Amino acid sequence: MPLLSRAHIPPPSQGTSTGVIDKPRQAKFKIGQIVKHRIHPFRGVVFDVDPTFANTDEWYEAIPAELRPSKDQPFYHLFAENEVTEYIAYVSEQNLLIDNSGEPIRHPQVDEVFERDADGEYRVKRTGLH
Numbered sequence: 001m002p003l004l005s006r007a008h009i010p011p012p013s014q015g016t017s018t019g020v021i022d023k024p025r026q027a028k029f030k031i032g033q034i035v036k037h038r039i040h041p042f043r044g045v046v047f048d049v050d051p052t053f054a055n056t057d058e059w060y061e062a063i064p065a066e067l068r069p070s071k072d073q074p075f076y077h078l079f080a081e082n083e084v085t086e087y088i089a090y091v092s093e094q095n096l097l098i099d100n101s102g103e104p105i106r107h108p109q110v111d112e113v114f115e116r117d118a119d120g121e122y123r124v125k126r127t128g129l130h
Contacts (some may be wrong), residue, residue, distance in 0.1 A: 009056075016035035025051065027074045028093050032114055032122035035078065036099040037091060044078030045105045045122050046115055055090055069094050079129055 014093055027049045036043040051059065053071035060068065071091035076096060080089035086107040102120055114122040
């Protein structure tokens with residue numbers, strides 16, 4: 001899966017009574033932004049965005065029914081961390097908040113994709129592509 005491939009969300013198909021969104025959705029969070037989960041104690045840096053849910057049904061069904069987010073919203077791929085470990089997280093937009101702690105993310109893959117500027121923000125590394 002290529003990183004950073006879907007950061008700007010294209011308009012969805014025309015909605016119907018089946019619950020498909022009728023108007024374009026813009027991702028609330030950007031690539032490189034540090035976010036935190038609104039319920040669970042973890043945070044991370046966004047490295048990719050899906051315009052709508054794009055994981056497996058098994059993954060979705062494993063979420064307790066009363067906590068399942070709508071599939072009809074952006075989902076974010078994060079280099080995530082909690083107090084114990086680092087991992088990749090897949091989180092719905094409704095469950096994310098901006099993290100204003102100013103603390104860097106310690107996930108080992110962050111340095112492969114991003115560089116941190118003087119303001120502490122993460123920027124995608126420039127590559128030698130032609």
